[in-house]
Amino acid sequence: MSYLRTLLRDDAIRRLPLWTVVTALNTSVLIGSIALGVARAGGATPPVSRFVFPLWLAVAIYLSFGPIRTRCRPLDLALPLSARHLWLAHAGAAVLAGALLLTASAAVVVAYGGLLGQPSTGLLALVVQLAAATALAVVFLQGARLEAWRVPVTAGWILRLVGALVAILAWGLLAADGPVALALVPAALAGLLALWTHRSVPQAFDLVVTGGRGAAAGTRPSPKLAAGWTAESPAAGAPRAGRTRWSTLLAILYNVPPWGPFTLVVLSVFVALGGALLSNGVAAWVPDVEMRLIFLPFTVYIMFSITGPLTYRLQHVDPLPVSRRTLFIALMAPLALALLTGYGAGWWAHTVARPDLVQFHIATSRGETDRWVHVPPGYLEIAPTPDVPELTAPWGESHPASSTPLSRRRPNGATIYSPFNTPDESSAAFEAWLLSRAIEAVYGHSVPPEQIVERYFVVEGDRVVAIAGGGVPLRADLQGLSPKPGGPDLTVVLALTAVPFLLLASIFFTTFRARVGDRARKVTFWSVLAVAMLGMIGHIPLMELGILDLLGSRILFEKLVLALGRTPEVLAATWALAAASIVAAYLMAQRQFLRVELPSKPSKFTLVDWGAPNA
């Protein structure tokens, strides 16, 4: 068999289409963040080094979790192919795949060119630099455990991997602005290392690899095993039913590829992160975050992507007298708990750690001084036309409210405006009046404008020129100041997360039927996942087309939530509707789960090549 044929049937190449999709989506998400930064910087073209991280991440994820460690299939060991042949073909396939994924990632960057100003012409050179560094990294990684058909995950491998990834990133940053010819350095090193390593590859790979995870497979129990059975052994001891049942069931269900025994930890971290972001906890540190709603589809995506792998161990518990309802709770409860914990932590950070929801800022740029009152987005308003109301103080001073179109595409359409800000130069008394109204709106507490001027403003003429003491620490100054009830935020967020997730899970569970083949099941899973991911990144083209405005969406959402909390009747109705929706979606997913017919051989439902299935 020629090297080319072996290379083309290598998993590194065969799985490339799926990895390309993953890479494109990952890059899209990162480019979304860069695009926001570019927009805030007034559309200035970012330097090429700004793209090192997204491109590096694409290749880092691939090298970490892609089919890099697996040099061949066990079947290949029975074919008349030397280990050197297999090694070289696999190394070549991995290098090629890395370069193609970098190109795919760069293509995404170019596709989003409109959002990023003019994409730098240095992007192609950067791809070449990173591809050369990736080639060197691949060859370096392929130098591990040369006797093994599949490199076991050991501390040594992880160290090697981390070293390789750091080196690629460092090279990318160093060479980003350098000449393309620099890429010859890592490329030449990769070639030399490949030649040197190739000579050290044995004639044949070992099927059973000692050390790491594979070691246990080759061991055999000692002849004195029976001695372990004592009066305390479970087969003869006192009942320990309840604790054992749950802990063991959870240990079985949550030990799945790719994370093995760490599944529950990884799951909790990601879902809790989603919950924390949804709670707007990040606003405790970063004000004016418009992206909160994006994390709704993100959290649904994360939860659904975990549901697939969690079906891997069901075959172990299926023959046991454990009800499907119990199993369903065991699968769903940790997800719900992690989401609520993350939300709770974010809520705590937001409401306790953050001192003030109403802030007053002054900034001077190009000789002009801007003053503005910051309030949570829910307190901004949306007018149907660009004609926003005038803000008129009791003494007659009047200015238009600050405004911006809801959609860039429709400058004469709906308009966001702030009832607490004006773009005009206004008097200190007017600024204090605006701030006083904002405090009243957000906290329900009345602070006379005169007191604000006296306590916080440095005034020259009749203009505010600075803030006394550098800030307006309202909550520190006014003991007991707390925001007005904000409406059923958690209820709405939970419903908007749980209901789509459970509906997607229902669809997925319907594929676990004897009449449905494994391929159809996988296609359904990945398609549903793609839909969830589209929800996550779909905002980027919508933003670019001017159809969606993140701030506008968030204002609408938060105003809706505030409105839902306005009267006890509406609040109760919201809770009832949310609870009914969640319960209905749960029952629908549970109904499909109860009817599950498991295949005799489970699928992993993960792209990550991280350890052999631990049956």
Added chain:
Amino acid sequence: MNVVELNNVDQMYAGGVLALSDVSVSIEAGQVVGLVGENGAGKTTLMRIAMGMLGPRRGTVRLFGLDPRHDAVGVKRRIGYVSEDQILPAFLRVDRVIDLHRSLFPTWDDALAMRLAERFKISPKAKIRTLSKGQARQVALLCAVAHRPELLLLDEPAGGLDPAARREFLETSIRLLNEAGTAILFSSHYLTDVERMADRLVMLHDGRVLIDSDLDTLRESYSLALFPANGAVSRERLLALDGCLGVRERSGGLRALFALAPAETSELLEETVGIGDAPCHRIGLEEMFIELVGGQA
């Protein structure tokens, strides 16, 4: 009441593959039934339907008078199940696996579990992945029998084991429980095991029940008739005869399997096709299996 009652059960897999077709099987308490058939005949599907792990597309399934899909927990508590595919979680320790089973089965017999564990010489602290295939299967067997089930389902439980381990496995499970009146359904490719252990044999072919008979009847009432290669009778003619289960060509001649004693077969052949001198003899299980599988129209 029968322990197992399958009536007119159909099951179909992806791509319209018919796994079971109009299968009816019932098993009484205390019966040991061997389930045989070539690969893909439907043995595992039948077992999984009995366990409630698959639902039938058509027909009814009752275990202890209950629907195993509807009363899954109640039914599974009364069943012991070991299959070739059902591998225990490799990352768990033996004692944790046993602990889990003990907590799930109210009738768990600690003394029996202890006895088996000592007999199998398995360390409670060993992880499943460190055990040999035979030892892992023994742990599965211990878990399946130590709650003294009323029905034991063994789906190719000894597949891949060496002859000594296989015999030890089957004798332990079947003898131990059958003495206590447990009904046992076990599938196997080893017909000698079936002959040694079972009271009754159910043979599946292409998802249908080809033979359902107790072994004594099978030995007494089945015969093989041999016809030389002279074209005196055709395959189709023989297959059309009452009692003919299959006809196979070999070395130009024909070998016909009849659900009749040798004398009855000779009589039938003389009366119907005019051949009274065709050699007819009794037949062993393994030979019967080969004739049946190879002789289907």
